[in-house]
Amino acid sequence: MLLSALLDEVQVLSDYEDRDVGTVVNDSRNIKPGDVFVCINGAAADGHTFADAALQKGASAIVCERDLGLKEQILVPDTHLAYSKMAANYYGNPSKKLRLIGVTGTNGKTTTTKLIKSVLTGIGKKVGLIGSIQNEIGDEVVHAEQTTPDAMELEGLYARMADAGCEFCVMEVSSHALDQRRIGDSHYEVAVFTNLTQDHLDYHKTMENYFEAKAKLFDICDSAVINYDDPYGQRLLKTVSCPMSTVSMESQDADLHASDVVYHPDGVEYRFDYQGVVSKVSFGMPGIFSVKNSLTAIAVCLRLGICIEKAVDGINMAQGVRGRSEIVPTGRDFTVICDHAHTPDGLENILSALKQTTRGRLIALFGCGGDRDRLKRPLMAKSSAKFADMLIVTSDNPRTEDPKAIIDDILPGLDGLDIPYEVIVNRKEAIFYAVQNARPCDTIVLAGKGHEDYQIIGHEKHHFDEREIVAEALKTLS
């Protein structure tokens, strides 16, 4: 591809000689001869320091933000932006061939995107999906390493979706991706805001920065669906200028308002009113957030022009989502639930929901991810203690942190609270303990890892599937 074509619509501040180049790469370790290396000043390193290494591996051009004194350099004002635009150019701007739906918010992105895809697929549409569990091109599954992938991977996925005939792409848009401009010039037919509660302050530092990152999605969309009950949702309502629908469980002022909610151990039922038409939903995932996420998915479908009956039918037929309130079979008189709650708000939601349907003790097993927001750790303990009868504090993905030090950050959240708890650092041993000590009618919630089938210790991923571990633990029972 010609360098000039790759740089189409990229603001370039220096002269360069046009030539054929290879692909666009932002990691010097992956350079092949002829590639263009883009220097990104990241959280852990400054890509500009790897320009020489990239040249030694045969890079044909170096895109950078500051003068490196190299004849191969191409100066741009913002390399994040240049990288994502070059990625789009490399793949022929495939997002323009798709109807994009972007979902952002602290919790509920994976569940809501899955539900939207489910409704669209149910009416015969071919749909791509990008998110934390996996990426999907119709029925084809593509491994996902991140919630919102790096720009080259993202544009590559868009291209595969467009080639495969997908009309829609439903995607989770993380605050990191918005901040790092991984999504480039993607433009969304519908942008969705689920909620904003504490997470990722290691990266964003303040809730205000975190909110501002999320709010960027609403500058690049044709229409929006916003959670009316969330204080940050209320702030968005005042600033977003495109057409929008609001969803609420609390206020009749919202465009879609859920009422007459009935919680079952395995699902929810509710009614909602939309422009004077009352519809009834019966959705097979439990908990208050299942009402919120399904109502949000319905609002998105209405924005896409799908009729209300088809949207509601789609939700009524939708399957649960892996690792979200997932019941792990035990064949015993106690229940094990595997859930991805990994924030104070997520834990409060799952545990308050299960409290209503648990006749025995509600036991919450959780840890906190390493190399992630430290400030949320004691708050997660406090949230769990609000509704659980007993806690088992253990590890999540310790990553490069000492698991015991993470637990030391969690425990102060329990100071002064009268709740029994056990600390078992090894998560497998903790799950064994929970299963071996379960009593009739207890519910054990394995929180935090959900769909993950691995545990990250240091920089390594080890196979760790909670469903398998529960099955192993059950075999030890008499």
Ligand SMILES: CC(=O)N[C@H]1[C@@H](OP(=O)(O)OP(=O)(O)OC[C@H]2O[C@@H](n3ccc(=O)[nH]c3=O)[C@H](O)[C@@H]2O)O[C@H](CO)[C@@H](O)[C@@H]1O[C@H](C)C(=O)N[C@@H](C)C(=O)N[C@H](CCC(=O)O)C(=O)O
């Ligand atoms: C904090 C964060 O988001 N970091 C992401 C970011 O890395 P970065 O730009 O900060 O990279 P860096 O390590 O500082 O290096 C700077 C530059 O030097 C380059 N480099 C580095 C070393 C070298 O030898 N040569 C070289 O060229 C790097 O490739 C990079 O371009 O860009 C990288 C490429 O896209 C990502 O892989 C990386 O994700 C890291 C692994 C990560 O853990 N991200 C998490 C926090 C994340 O993004 N999570 C959200 C989920 C949020 C949610 O929904 O809850 C997500 O969207 O997945």
Ligand SMILES: Nc1ncnc2c1ncn2[C@@H]1O[C@H](COP(=O)(O)OP(=O)(O)OP(=O)(O)O)[C@@H](O)[C@H]1O
């Ligand atoms: N609307 C919601 N509000 C609050 N909590 C929710 C909501 N939906 C789901 N949850 C809780 O949060 C957990 C994570 O949900 P989900 O995976 O859908 O969120 P996410 O935004 O995709 O998370 P991630 O940050 O990992 O991408 C669920 O397992 C559930 O416990």
Ligand SMILES: N[C@H](CCC[C@H](N)C(=O)O)C(=O)O
């Ligand atoms: N998308 C979230 C997922 C967290 C999952 C939890 N298991 C953890 O490792 O903290 C993150 O990357 O922060």
Ligand SMILES: [Mg+2]
């Ligand atoms: Mg997700």
